[in-house]
Amino acid sequence: MTSSSTFQFKSVNYTAPQPGPRVIIMGATHGNEKCGTVAIGRVMEEIDSGRLAITAGSVTFVPVVNPKAYQQNTRNGDRNLNRNLFPKDAPQDFEDHIANWLCPLLARHDVLLDLHSFNASGGLPFVMVGPLNNDGALQPFQHAEKERAWARRLGVKRFVDGWLAAYGDGVKRRSRGDAAELETVLRYGVGTTEYMRTTGGYALTLECGQHDEAAAPEVAYRAIVNTLAHLGLTGAPDPEPVPFEEMEALSMVVVHDKFDADDRFTRNWASFDPVHEGDQIGVRADGTPVTAQFSGRILFPDAKANANSEWYYLTRPNPSFGRE
Missing domain, CATH: 2.40.50.100 (RNA polymerase II/Efflux pump adaptor protein, barrel-sandwich hybrid domain)
Structure with a gap:
């Protein structure tokens, strides 16, 4: 078994002189989902060569969030990083070590785009969005309008919401009425985007296509470029939103x-x-x-x-x- 000390965590930041949003874009949260890594590498090369410029705000790229799973070409290293994502005082597995590095990094940003892919072939890319604005206990949130307007500019046409609420209802149904147990299991539903929302930011998970589809890195690349334009980091025109009549x-x-x-x-x-x-x-x-x-x-x-x-x-x- 590979020791956790074998791996390092890497992020690359580009900051403009002019103020603007602090954006973080991540790939390979799951190690066998590499389209985001490929797309991030392409965008970074364009920035480094001068073909693309960050003119306001900042963007941080994390090409490989989970280096152990990435090296193994598996979804997880020791466990699913995209569940129970919180800093741990006593880390028990490799994903806990990632969380202790990643969570403070997320908290220093305003907006997260997390790039994923899926196992089944033939499916359309889709984006997972957060809740409507609310002051509830499960996932209080105040940026729904910004998040949903951004989602419509990623370049995909299928949108899914309601994850944590549906998951939480199932947890409550299964629980034995133990409040501590209920809180523990509900925390299990928190991944990268849910954690980002707890810090006051907003976030999207984009499922770019099947793991090995040649089109998936292109979907991820277009989403990155559109995100940077929409949030005003590159000075490019704001992409047109997907028309309502074309959305699912x-x-x-x-x-x-x-x-x-x-x-x-x-x-x-x-x-x-x-x-x-x-x-x-x-x-x-x-x-x-x-x-x-x-x-x-x-x-x-x-x-x-x-x-x-x-x-x-x-x-x-x-x-x-x-x-x-």
Whole structure:
């Protein structure tokens, strides 16, 4: 097993003389998701060669957030960095060491773009956005308008919101009423963007395509360039937002749990497969059918999920996205 002391953490900052937003752009939060790393390298080369200039504010690039997972070409080093992302007084694994470096770095910035890819082939790129403005206990937030306006300028047409609320509802349903346990499990739902919002900033996760698709680094590159232009760092014109009529906006509404190890899907579901109210999605170990309670799309189906854990999410269209 490779020692954590073998790895170093790297960030590269470009700061203009003129004031402006402090932006951080990251790749390889998961080590086998390399499109962001490729795109960041391309943009840094353009800045270093003088073909692209940062004229206001600053941008920090982290080409490889998780060097251990990146070297292994695996999603995780010791665990999923994009869960339970908080500084740790007594780090237990490599991802805890990353968190102790990364969280203070995020807190010094205003805006985060985290570039990812996904496993299934054939899917459209999509962006995960945060909640509407609220003062609630789960994820208080005050930058929804800025975040959603920016999301529409990344160059993709599919938008998903509602992650932490749907996840939190599932946690509360599973909990035994132990407040300490509930808080611990809810913290497990916090990744890079959720942590960034706790610092007063705003953030997007962009899923650029399938891991090995040649188009994924191009999606990531366009998102970086558009972000820098939209936030005023390069002086380039603000990109046109995706027209409302071309958008597909979805809200994660409910998570369904796997009750028994023998619960099973009735087909090989993939994220964003459409479902209609009453469609059979799976069957419980005792033979009870599991059906869709409304029409929408399935998200993050996990046939290998353990008992008493998340099995799949259901989303429904959100026609008001960006108009709220």
